Each structure stands twice: as structure tokens, then as C-alpha cells.
Amino acid sequence: MILGLLLLCGCASPGLGTPPPAYVANPLPVAANNDEILWERTVDVLHEFHFEIARENRFSRVIETEYRTGSGLLEPWHQDSVGLENRLESSLQSVRRKVLVRVLPSEQGLGYLVSVEAFQEKEDLPGVAANSPGGATFQESKPLQRDLNLVVGQSSPSGWIGMGRDVALEQSILQSLQLAYSR
Numbered sequence: 001m002i003l004g005l006l007l008l009c010g011c012a013s014p015g016l017g018t019p020p021p022a023y024v025a026n027p028l029p030v031a032a033n034n035d036e037i038l039w040e041r042t043v044d045v046l047h048e049f050h051f052e053i054a055r056e057n058r059f060s061r062v063i064e065t066e067y068r069t070g071s072g073l074l075e076p077w078h079q080d081s082v083g084l085e086n087r088l089e090s091s092l093q094s095v096r097r098k099v100l101v102r103v104l105p106s107e108q109g110l111g112y113l114v115s116v117e118a119f120q121e122k123e124d125l126p127g128v129a130a131n132s133p134g135g136a137t138f139q140e141s142k143p144l145q146r147d148l149n150l151v152v153g154q155s156s157p158s159g160w161i162g163m164g165r166d167v168a169l170e171q172s173i174l175q176s177l178q179l180a181y182s183r
Contacts, residue, residue: 023171024171024174024175024178025174026115026116026170026171026174027102027104027113027114027115027116028113028114028115028116028174028177028178029106029111029112029113030111030112030113030114030181031110031111032111032112032181035103035112038103038112038114038181039058039063039103041177041180041181041183042063042101042103042114042177042180043056043063044180045173045176045177045180046063046065046099046101046173048079048176049078049079049080049099049172049173049176050068050078050079050080051065051066051068051080051098051099052065052066052068053065053066054066054098061102061103061104062100062101062102063099063100063101063102063103064098064099064100064101065098065099065100066098067096067097067098067121068080068096068097068098069090069094069095069096070086070089070090070094070095070096070097070120071087071090072087072088072090072091073087073088073091074091079172080097080169081095081169082166082168082169082171082172083168086166086168086169093122093123094122094123095120095121095122095123095163096120096121096123096160097118097119097120097121097166097169098118098119099116099117099118099119099169099173100116100117100118100119101114101115101116101117102114102115114174114177116170116173116174116177117165117170118165118166118167118169118170118173119162119164119165119166120162120163120164120165120166120169121160121161121162121163122160122161122163123159123160123161124159124160124161125159126159
């Protein structure tokens with residue numbers, strides 16, 4: 001089924017069959033006079049990638065997003081998993097990403113430097129995550145008992161293992177920022 005989906009999508013799918021574009025400098029130098037427009041375009045690009053903004057601090061010049069679950073092979077409209085390898089990994093393993101953007105004035109006083117950091121983590125479960133069907137079924141050997149306080153969900157919270165920075169996502173965001181700033 002996955003092979004059939006990949007054959008149907010072909011090179012038209014974003015991030016699957018396209019060649020890697022040119023490298024964009026991180027931090028990205030931007031010649032801009034209006035920091036308000038620069039800030040708003042940066043937030044717009046993060047929204048295009050479907051990241052929710054966790055906090056914006058214009059005094060410290062930082063935009064931080066909430067964690068976003070990585071999109072798999074069956075979600076080609078989401079752009080957070082860049083490339084076939086990341087999409088396949090997000091399909092088979094729970095992966096989440098968050099982005100940190102800094103918009104700093106250039107040291108030369110001409111424009112700004114926009115730094116993008118994308119962090120990714122894998123889910124690490126301490127045990128089996130799925131519940132057994134036993135709590136929702138009747139057993140013939142015992143009399144009927146009504147327990148309205150059944151445990152539903154995981155028995156303990158998930159842990160996350162840091163995988164470092166996602167350079168492919170950083171480059172994709174930087175290319176979108178570069179395009180947005182050029183308008």
C-alpha cells in the first residue's frame with residue numbers, strides 16, 4: 001500500500017521526490033527597515049508550516065512554537081517532515097518537533113539576522129501503550145461488577161528522547177522565510 005501511494009504521489013509530492021535545494025545561511029541576513037513587517041512575515045511562515053506559536057517576545061526577539069507531531073507518509077500537505085526519510089520515520093515512530101526563531105539586529109546596523117533552530121524528539125514509552133480489551137469486556141466466570149473508574153489511556157506519561165536539530169526542516173523554513181522577505 002505504501003509503495004502504491006509513493007508511486008501515485010511521485011515527484012509532485014512536497015519533500016518526497018524533489019532534489020535538495022541550495023543551502024541557505026543560518027542565520028539568514030535580511031536587509032529590512034521595518035521590523036514589524038519582518039516579525040509578522042516570520043510568524044506567517046511558521047503558520048504555513050502549521051506550527052502554533054507558544055510564545056512571542058519582541059523584547060528578547062524570540063518566537064517559540066509548540067511541539068508538533070511529525071507528519072507521516074499519508075499527510076503530504078503538512079511540511080514539518082522534510083524528505084522521505086523523515087516522513088517514513090514519523091509514520092513508524094512518534095516524533096515531535098518545535099521551532100525557535102530569533103530575529104536579531106545585524107551588528108553592522110544594516111538589517112537583521114534571522115536564526116532558525118528546529119528541535120526533534122522521539123517518544124520513549126516505559127511499557128506497552130495500548131490498553132488490553134479486558135477492562136471493557138465481561139468475564140463469564142465472575143459475577144457482573146460495575147467499575148465506573150476504569151483506567152483509560154497510558155499507565156504512565158510518555159518520555160521523549162532528544163534527537164538534536166532537524167537541519168532539513170530548518171533549511172525548508174529558511175527558504176520560505178527568504179521567499180516571504182523578498183515580497
